[in-house]
Amino acid sequence: MFSPVLYGICLKYMKNEDDAKDVFQEAFVIVFQKIHQYKFEGSFEGWLKRIFINKLIETLNKKKKESFFLDVFDPDTDFIEEEELNTITVPQEKLLEYIKELPDQYRMVFNLYVFEKMKHKEIAELLKISEGTSKSNLNRAKKILQKKILSIKNFKTA
Numbered sequence: 001m002f003s004p005v006l007y008g009i010c011l012k013y014m015k016n017e018d019d020a021k022d023v024f025q026e027a028f029v030i031v032f033q034k035i036h037q038y039k040f041e042g043s044f045e046g047w048l049k050r051i052f053i054n055k056l057i058e059t060l061n062k063k064k065k066e067s068f069f070l071d072v073f074d075p076d077t078d079f080i081e082e083e084e085l086n087t088i089t090v091p092q093e094k095l096l097e098y099i100k101e102l103p104d105q106y107r108m109v110f111n112l113y114v115f116e117k118m119k120h121k122e123i124a125e126l127l128k129i130s131e132g133t134s135k136s137n138l139n140r141a142k143k144i145l146q147k148k149i150l151s152i153k154n155f156k157t158a
Contacts, residue, residue: 002045006052012111013056015100027055053116057127060104090149098148106141113138 006027010020030051038047099107108127112118113134118126120134127134 002048005045006048009049009052009115010056012096012099012115013053013060013108015104019059023052023056023059026059027052030055049116053112053126057108060108063104090152094152095145095149098145101148102141102144106137106144109134109137110141110145 003024007020007024010024010027011017014020014023031048034051038044099110102110109123112123112126113120120131120138123129123134124131129137
């Protein structure tokens with residue numbers, strides 16, 4: 001019943017389908033091992049998502065030998081005007097492809113903020129980073145995505 005949503009989450013965080021499938025399977029094993037700990041408080045789907053996100057974070061941390069997050073906050077990130085971006089139509093598949101191409105640290109924060117609707121304070125606690133680092137990684141992810149989206153516009157007009 002929940003597998004399409006949970007597999008979709010795995011695809012958003014991992015760079016390829018094989019890795020997403022591995023994490024999906026490993027997270028479900030954890031769910032079955034901990035099912036007795038579910039207290040029927042809050043939604044069951046939310047409980048499942050939390051287990052999957054924690055497993056995704058653990059997996060990405062293991063894959064990364066160096067520091068997983070850049071501990072820098074740059075408030076002066078230059079952004080393209082939103083009106084300019086609003087005039088560009090990007091197919092959903094292409095946008096998801098661009099998100100998958102983000103560096104792990106940026107993709108993780110972007111997904112938690114945009115798709116999971118988490119606040120920077122929650123992201124910082126979950127990933128053991130500062131709020132400033134969370135904000136910086138989100139801004140850098142947005143900047144990379146903006147450049148890729150604008151390259152579509154420039155390609156179409158060329």
